[in-house]
Amino acid sequence: MSLLRALGLILAAGGGVFLPLGLKASEAPVExxxxxxxxxxxxxxxxxxxxxxxxxxxxxxxxxxxKQ
Structure with a gap:
């Protein structure tokens, strides 16, 4: 696995964590x-x-x- 592919998977996984957190926060009553x-x-x-x-x-x- 190339370094760019591994970095891409890490970025996608990190985004997959933060996006649901933001969507859940937008549903809070105060928000x-x-x-x-x-x-x-x-x-x-x-x-x-x-x-x-x-x-x-x-x-x-x-x-x-x-691949590069």
């Missing part, structure tokens, strides 16, 4: 109230969701890239 009043989620929730999704996409791209 729902904050979103209803301000129209957006708290910064940490957005970072979990965006970071998890970005890490998953980058990890899959690295893992599936052709």
């Amino acid at each position: 729902q109230l904050s979103e209803a009043l301000t129209g957006r989620y708290a910064d940490h929730t957005l970072w979990y969701i965006a970071g998890g999704l970005g890490a998953m996409i980058a990890g899959v791209c690295l893992a599936l890239s052709p």
Whole structure:
């Protein structure tokens, strides 16, 4: 297994941990109230969701890239 493929799998796994954490945090009652009043989620929730999704996409791209 190449180093890029291993790094891609690690990134995808890390994103797979943070994305559900962010989605679960967005369903919390305080977060729902904050979103209803301000129209957006708290910064940490957005970072979990965006970071998890970005890490998953980058990890899959690295893992599936052709060998170098």
